[in-house]
Amino acid sequence: MEFTKTPGWLDWYTGPSKPRFQLPPGSVDAHCHVFGPSDQFPYAPERKYTPCDASKQQLFALRDHLGFEKNVIVQATCHGSDNRAMxxxxxxxxxxxxxxxxxxxxVSDEDLQAMHLAGVRGVRFNFVKRLVDFTPKDELMEIAGRIAKWGWHVVVYFEAVDLPELWDFFTALPTTVVVDHTGRPDVRKPVDGPEFELFVKLMREHPNVWSKVSCPERLSVTGPWALHGEQNAYQDVLPFARRIVQAFPDRVLWGTDWPHPNLKDHMPDDGLLVDLIPRIAPTAELQRKLLVDNPNRLYWS
Incomplete structure (x- = not known):
């Protein structure tokens, strides 16, 4: 197929800094992607965007550069249900x-078994309307029931404003549920306001719900262009992530989201993102749980 990336799509940053924060041994980048290469793994005809190619070799080089030991590679919407690149x-x-x-x-049971042997441990349900077409909830619930016997979990991606209408579905899922990107809060609103309190309530009342505290570059309004140095980068997002890490330290994960799909205003420095970790997990114990204990328990145990 002809490869023409979506207009406005930013190329991923090729010169990430070396983080000053030293990751604890065994750290996992628990949310990242591979795209294509499109001449080997074509993008889905029904995709809503065409990205830049981002290969496994480039992902693994970034892993080593940043100091991670492992990755969790999440299927990208541009590949649809064709999981071959992942x-x-x-x-x-x-x-x-x-x-x-x-x-x-x-999907057949034989395909699920083959994916399990390859290292798949979850399925993703995307509810962000601008990225995917709606999949009926009864179909998603059927899939969740089938993957439960493998010990897999369900990853859900949604925007905070849609949580009330999704609450009943999420709380009925028969698996561990991992929420992408802190539930995509509107960081212009208070961290103790009713919208984010609903997400906190979801995690408090349902101990099978986990959260990735990732993607400040995707959620931030202030952005990385700090007026007074890097200490202010993405400062509007950090209180939301920090609150979840401190309230639910055994059910949080962190990931780069490389190669940062669908960003249109800036492409982040992944080294800087790593250096934000101590600001959301301020103690060595919280950092170990976030980066080592939790992802290894969920994906490798």
Whole structure:
């Protein structure tokens, strides 16, 4: 197929800084992607965007540069339910990567077993309307029931404003539920306001719900262009992530989100993102749980 990236799509940053924060041994980048390469793994005809290619070799080089030991590779919407690029990356990771797939109702048990052997440990349900077409909830619930026997979990991606209408569905899922990007809060609103309190309530009342405290570059209004140095980068997002880490230290994960799909105003420095970790997990114990204990328990145990 002809590869023409979506207009406005920013190329991922090729010169990430070396983080000053030294990651604890065994750290996991628990949310990242591979895109294509499109001549080997074509993008889905129904995709809502065409990204820049981002290969497994480039992902693994970034892993080593930043100081992570492992990756969790999440199926990207641009590949639809064709998981071949993600599975290929797992198969070349030497056991250092796990995967989250996208599957449809017609997936066979044989395919699920093969994905499990390759390292898949979850499926992703996307509820962000601008990225995917709506999948009926009964189909998603059927898929959740089938993957539960493998010990897999469900990753859900949604925007905070939609949580009230999704609450009943999320709380009925028969698996561990991992929420992407702190539930995408509107960081212009108070961290103790009613919208974010609803997400906190979800985690407090449902101990099977986890959260990734990732993507400040995606959520921030102030952005990385700090007027007074890096200490102010993405400062509007950090209180939301810090609150979840401190309230639910055994159910949080962190990831780069490389190569940062659908960003249009700036492309982040992944080294800077790593250096923000001590500001959301301020103690060594919280950092170890966030980066080592929790992801290894969920994906490698």
């Amino acid at each position: 599975l290929d990356a797992l198969q070349h990771s030497e056991g250092r990567a796990r995967g989250v797939a996208t599957v449809r109702r017609d």
